[in-house]
Amino acid sequence: xxxxxxxxxxxxxxxxxxxxxxxxxxxxxxxxxxxxxxxxxxxxxxxxxxxxxxxxxxxxxxxxxxxxxxxxxxxxxxxxxxxxxxxxxxxxxxxxxxxxxxxxxxxxxxxxxxxxxxxxxxxxxxxxxxxxxxxxxxxxxxxxxxxxxxxxxxxxxxxxxxxxxxxxxxxxxxxxxxxxxxxxxxxxxxxxxxxxxxxxxxxxxxxxxxxxxxxxxxxxxxxxxxxxxxxxxxxxxxxxxxxxxxxxxxxxxxxxxxxxxxxxxxxxxxxxxxxxxxxxxxxxxxxxxxxxxxxxxxxxxxxxxxxxxxxxxxxxxxxxxxxxxxxxxxxxxxxxxxxxxxxxxxxxxxxxxxxxxxxxxxxxxxxxxxxxxxxxxxxxxxxxxxxxxxxxxxxxxxxxxxxxxxxxxxxxxxxxxxxxxxxxxxxxxxxxxxxxxxxxxxxxxxxxxxxxxxxxxxxxxxxxxxxx
Amino acid sequence: xxxxxxxxxxxxxxxxxxxxxxxxxxxxxxxxxxxxxxxxxxxxxxxxxxxxxxxxxxxxxxxxxxxxxxxxxxxxxxxxxxxxxxxxxxxxxxxxxxxxxxxxxxxxxxxxxxxxxxxxxxxxxxxxxxxxxxxxxxxxxxxxxxxxxxxxxxxxxxxxxxxxxxxxxxxxxxxxxxxxxxxxxxxxxxxxxxxxxxxxxxxxxxxxxxxxxxxxxxxxxxxxxxxxxxxxxxxxxxxxxxxxxxxxxxxxxxxxxxxxxxxxxxxxxxxxxxxxxxxxxxxxxxxxxxxxxxxxxxxxxxxxxxxxxxxxxxxxxxxxxxxxxxxxxxxxxxxxxxxxxxxxxxxxxxxxxxxxxxxxxxxxxxxxxxxxxxxxxxxxxxxxxxxxxxxxxxxxxxxxxxxxxxxxxxxxxxxxxxxxxxxxxxxxxxxxxxxxxxxxxxxxxxxxxxxxxxxxxxxxxxxxxxxxxxxxxxxxxxxxxxxxxx
Numbered sequence: 001x002x003x004x005x006x007x008x009x010x011x012x013x014x015x016x017x018x019x020x021x022x023x024x025x026x027x028x029x030x031x032x033x034x035x036x037x038x039x040x041x042x043x044x045x046x047x048x049x050x051x052x053x054x055x056x057x058x059x060x061x062x063x064x065x066x067x068x069x070x071x072x073x074x075x076x077x078x079x080x081x082x083x084x085x086x087x088x089x090x091x092x093x094x095x096x097x098x099x100x101x102x103x104x105x106x107x108x109x110x111x112x113x114x115x116x117x118x119x120x121x122x123x124x125x126x127x128x129x130x131x132x133x134x135x136x137x138x139x140x141x142x143x144x145x146x147x148x149x150x151x152x153x154x155x156x157x158x159x160x161x162x163x164x165x166x167x168x169x170x171x172x173x174x175x176x177x178x179x180x181x182x183x184x185x186x187x188x189x190x191x192x193x194x195x196x197x198x199x200x201x202x203x204x205x206x207x208x209x210x211x212x213x214x215x216x217x218x219x220x221x222x223x224x225x226x227x228x229x230x231x232x233x234x235x236x237x238x239x240x241x242x243x244x245x246x247x248x249x250x251x252x253x254x255x256x257x258x259x260x261x262x263x264x265x266x267x268x269x270x271x272x273x274x275x276x277x278x279x280x281x282x283x284x285x286x287x288x289x290x291x292x293x294x295x296x297x298x299x300x301x302x303x304x305x306x307x308x309x310x311x312x313x314x315x316x317x318x319x320x321x322x323x324x325x326x327x328x329x330x331x332x333x334x335x336x337x338x339x340x341x342x343x344x345x346x347x348x349x350x351x352x353x354x355x356x357x358x359x360x361x362x363x364x365x366x367x368x369x370x371x372x373x374x375x376x377x378x379x380x381x382x383x384x385x386x387x388x389x390x391x392x393x394x395x396x397x398x399x400x401x402x403x404x405x406x407x408x409x410x411x412x413x414x415x416x417x418x419x420x421x422x423x424x425x426x427x428x429x430x431x432x433x434x435x436x437x438x439x440x441x442x443x444x445x446x447x448x449x450x451x452x453x454x455x456x457x458x459x460x461x462x463x464x465x466x467x468x
Numbered sequence: 469x470x471x472x473x474x475x476x477x478x479x480x481x482x483x484x485x486x487x488x489x490x491x492x493x494x495x496x497x498x499x500x501x502x503x504x505x506x507x508x509x510x511x512x513x514x515x516x517x518x519x520x521x522x523x524x525x526x527x528x529x530x531x532x533x534x535x536x537x538x539x540x541x542x543x544x545x546x547x548x549x550x551x552x553x554x555x556x557x558x559x560x561x562x563x564x565x566x567x568x569x570x571x572x573x574x575x576x577x578x579x580x581x582x583x584x585x586x587x588x589x590x591x592x593x594x595x596x597x598x599x600x601x602x603x604x605x606x607x608x609x610x611x612x613x614x615x616x617x618x619x620x621x622x623x624x625x626x627x628x629x630x631x632x633x634x635x636x637x638x639x640x641x642x643x644x645x646x647x648x649x650x651x652x653x654x655x656x657x658x659x660x661x662x663x664x665x666x667x668x669x670x671x672x673x674x675x676x677x678x679x680x681x682x683x684x685x686x687x688x689x690x691x692x693x694x695x696x697x698x699x700x701x702x703x704x705x706x707x708x709x710x711x712x713x714x715x716x717x718x719x720x721x722x723x724x725x726x727x728x729x730x731x732x733x734x735x736x737x738x739x740x741x742x743x744x745x746x747x748x749x750x751x752x753x754x755x756x757x758x759x760x761x762x763x764x765x766x767x768x769x770x771x772x773x774x775x776x777x778x779x780x781x782x783x784x785x786x787x788x789x790x791x792x793x794x795x796x797x798x799x800x801x802x803x804x805x806x807x808x809x810x811x812x813x814x815x816x817x818x819x820x821x822x823x824x825x826x827x828x829x830x831x832x833x834x835x836x837x838x839x840x841x842x843x844x845x846x847x848x849x850x851x852x853x854x855x856x857x858x859x860x861x862x863x864x865x866x867x868x869x870x871x872x873x874x875x876x877x878x879x880x881x882x883x884x885x886x887x888x889x890x891x892x893x894x895x896x897x898x899x900x901x902x903x904x905x906x907x908x909x910x911x912x913x914x915x916x917x918x919x920x921x922x923x924x925x926x927x928x929x930x931x932x933x934x935x936x937x938x939x940x941x942x943x944x945x946x947x948x949x950x951x952x953x954x
Contacts, residue, residue: 057551058927062733065560069551070530070927072823074517091513093534106512113588114507144529144554152558166735168926198736205735272503273609273648351501351508351612385739388860390873390893390950392653398871398950400864402739421862421869421895423950445737463949464895466869467742 021055021073022173025187028053031095032179035079038097039104039181044081046123047104048180048309050347052076056172059147064155064165066148080348081107082123085116087349121331124310125182130297132305134190135173136214142171142193150195154224158199161228167197171215178310188304194443195220198403199231203468204416206230207383207403209252211443213302230382234404237416239465246378246434247460248371248408251442253381254455257426258361259447260389260397265294265318266344267333268353276395276427281324286430289364292319294328294344294356300441300451301358308347316342318356322430330354363453364436371435371456373411378456380406380413384422387446395426399446400466420462432458469633472541473625476520479545481627485522485552487565488545489626491779492518492536493822498584501614502595505603508612510592517822522548526562527555532823565802566812568782570629575776577766579637579670583617586671591615594679595643601683602645607691610646614663615639615674616920622779630781638772638932639673640666640920643683645690654693654890656875658682660711661858666918666932668770689876689888696888699877701948705852706894707845707941710909712874713835714917714935715858720898721753721760722833722933724867725789726816726924727798731807738924739865742898743795745808751795754902757838760790762799764815764831769916771934773831780817780826787814789833793903801828820929827925832916834936838908842939845907847883853947854878854885854939855892860950863898871895873950893950901942909938 032049039047053075060068078091081104088110092103147169158165175189193215198207208227210218249257261276269275277285296303296313305313309331316326329337330345330353344354372380382404390396401420406413437454473490480488494516501508517534518541529552533544583591595613602611618638625631642664644657659665659677667673708716724741728734743751754760761768764775764784775784780802787797798808799816818829846854855874863870877892878885916936923930 056927059555060926061558062735063560063731066527066555066558067733068530068825068827068926069528069555070532070825071547071551072532072927074515074532074534074823076513076515078513088510088512090511091515093515093517103514110510110512110588114510114592117506144551145557148554148557155558164732164735166732168736170926196736200732200735207736272646274646274653278648349508349510351503385865386862388862390860391891393648393651396950398860398862400862400869402865419864421864421871423871423952461953463952464869464871464946466864466866467897468864468866468868 022053022175022189025177028177028187029185031077032177034097035077035100035104036181038101039081042104042108044083044108046082046181048080048123050078051177054172054174057144058168058170059144059151060168061151061155062166064158066151069144077103079103079107081111083108083111085118085120086111086114087120089349119332121335123180123182124184126184127186127310127312129186129305129312132297134213134302136191139171139191139193139215140173142215150220153221154197157224157228163228163231164200165197168194169220170194176304178306184310186306186310190302192302195223197224197227199227201231201235204231204234204237205403206234209443211449212441230404233406234416237418239418242420242462242464244459244461246375246456246458248368248375248378248380249455249457250368250382251440251452251454252444253384254452255442255450256384256387256444256446257397258452259450260387261426262359263355265327266353266355267327267329267337270327271333274392276393277324284322285324285427286319286322287433288321289433289436290319290322290430291362293317293360294358295360296358298358298360298451303358307343307345309345311341311343311345313343316356328354328356360451361439361453363439366435366437368437368454371454372408372413375408376410378408379417380408383444390423396423397426398423418468419466421464421466422461423463424461429457429460434458469623470625470631472518472536473623475538476518476541476545477625477627479542480520480522480549483546483549485524485549487523487627488520489624489781490518490520491819491822492623494621495821496619498617500591500595501612502599503612504610505596505599507592515821518544519822519824520545520548521825522552523563524549524552525556527552527559528563529555530825563803564806566805566810568802568813571777571781572631573776574633576635577637577668577774581671583639583671584619598643598679598683601680602643602687605684605687605691607647607649608645608687609648613643615641616663624777624779624781626781632777632781634776636668637670638666639669639671640664641674641677643679643686645687647690647694649694652694654690656686656690657857658686660917661875663920666772666920667916668772668774692888693876693890696890699853699889699892699948701952703944703946705849705941705943706945706947707849707852707854707939709856710913710915710937710939711917712855712858713937713940715861715919716872717760717833717835717935717937718919718933719861719863720867720870721789722830725798726828727800727804727808728828730798731804737926742866742868747795748808749794749796752793752903753790753795753899754793755905756793757908758790758793758902758905759836760833762787762789762814762831762833768832768834769936771832771916772918772920772932773934778815778817779819780813782813782815785815799828799830818931820931824927824929829931830922830933832934832936834916835908837911837914837938840907840909842909842913845909845939845941846880846885849880849883849941852880853889853892854880855894868897870898871950891951894945894947895949896945901945904943904945905940906943907941909940914938
């Protein structure tokens, strides 16, 4: 985005930017203190309060025009009480004292209704957090007119190229604060922006997408240009036989597959015996070129530096050169396992424990062009779609290619190919990685954003072909 | 609530809106889960707010807020109009809407027992007892149970004069047992996977499910699957249980008939549809015994797609989608109906909450029952596989090519259900599949299944949809494809 464009006054007049819609941190603290004060007289042994506020906007376009354009603003107060080794949660979006008192009482009523939990830990005391700055004023100030003008330029490009554009341009702000009756207080705020575009050149289509804390970190028009060029190349797709192919997976395709691994690194998932890492920790499960960390402080990551109980998020090495080394732990699972909590717990009470939410795959130095140039016969995959788990232990996933599948022959892309269905084990795939690109912040539709590289993978299994 | 709604409409009009509608919604929810004999989630939530949709300069804007003061809702309405004017910066034509009458009404979904009035101790005791029954089975390594209750009030007001209050009570409940052994994780769920059955009912749904009667079997089947034979790969006869057929309807009929998809409005995210406008009343979608309706009316049943009015103020309707095998209707709204020559919306605009724009959604997309008894259907099948309870589902972005797998399968030989099969799966092309349907079980075997987790739209909205289905038989289906290495 060009900053000068955002300061121009549009003929339609300017809409209020959402930046003034977030409450100052002192207001969140005041809400928390009000709840803690009210809870004192209710018989709760301990009380924890989450306050989450969002102000999001999203402009949606299709058929070369904006067809949906929305803004939302909301604040939730979520209260967990502890009484006699029992705990429960009640949430409200009303912040008057009567409503907060009612939520406290609802939480207590739920807590009283259950058996004691002998493993319930006391609330966490005061903590120190590492500073992260993920709030960008330029993004907070983005207006509907700014988004509309950017969309208009992308649509004009589509029209100019005889194509049809569809997509979104979204931006928003959110903040969270967590406090409890033991004096803990944590607060975090961030901005986010996202642009996604599909260019259709009937019956072909292609796609590009970016997501970042700052709208300056991507250029919508460049994304539109890339999608447009690839949509043109995707025309006249030929049908190939299903089978095993060498694939070059762009980062979005990698993300949407490996994203399904994240919960397998939760200590609770292993305890429940539903992780594919059961009986596989410390073994050479993946290729030696695969190293995965969870790192909330990585410059390409977003998210708070604390977890659902207020624990500082730790950087955790999950996979070291192909070998699963460590898991993430909430406080209670850490205690049960004799480990230290890693700051990855979900807000209590819950049955899932914890999960790494800031995965970072180590990258390599191969560009997509180099991957293509070194491929005798293979497929270049833009994006995957509707991925679901077929076998939870072998981590076999099924799904479709979408929006641009290209045949690579003798080091060059030679034609577009009809979309395939795949049935592929992620474990096997990560043993078959031949080349890695630089790790980037990838965004798709099946997994939350992670930092992953493009990958060249041998023997990727396509089982069926569709009609387009 | 109508005071705030009226103020919003007045503000929108003053700001230049030519049409506006408003939804004030109050959502209450309670979630209870257990895992391995311990209480898991125990939470309650409420959310109240207002969403304003405004048409100005021929384009749409939508804004929402939880600030339910006069200043808050006025600002929200003005913001909606302002956003609409920004939308007009990138429009290709003015929005047109088909006509609709104004309604003043109040409606409540019927229920016998308010789940929010049933003691929590009673609810937890039932879940923990079912959990314990499953854990009794050797080999079961994880047990999960859950109940979910929602009470949703909505007050709809529009600038054409509608004022509609609706209250819905929704209940969901289910149990599941998982077994890890060797290199396999196997799972069984009751009465359906992914949280069980969900419907527009009260606590009577939970009582009707008889969890304790089924818990032991669920555990036993999960453990037994390890020693069952692998589902073979072949092209052959497939019989689907009702809940799996419900999801098949959802994915391969419900989504492709959404007119916003067909018109390209979901092209970037959910995808488009093979059901292009030229296919209407021409395409042979299924065999002659296949009849599918989109029916939001209460007389269809207490489905997650049942209501009195949609979120655009259009009364609930029944639309033929597939009539005697022929494709005959789409899901439409007031903006798209005229594009297929209709003078009226089919009433399928739905919103998840006050902070989401209503979009075209499935209501109850149901396959009419046939005439077969289930035992007769099995007896009539010389060789085939019965598949029950969904495990995974996937379909391409135009809704042609799908693959499903289920938790359990049963071999049918010589008209008898024989050995258990593990890892069953099947795949196909939508129209080929529905044209291969040659038998559907009768009304006695028909259930209006609830799918509580249908995602669509940006920002994402999760919606409940209903799918009436009875077990049915399909011929020449590709079976076992998910585990094939070919």
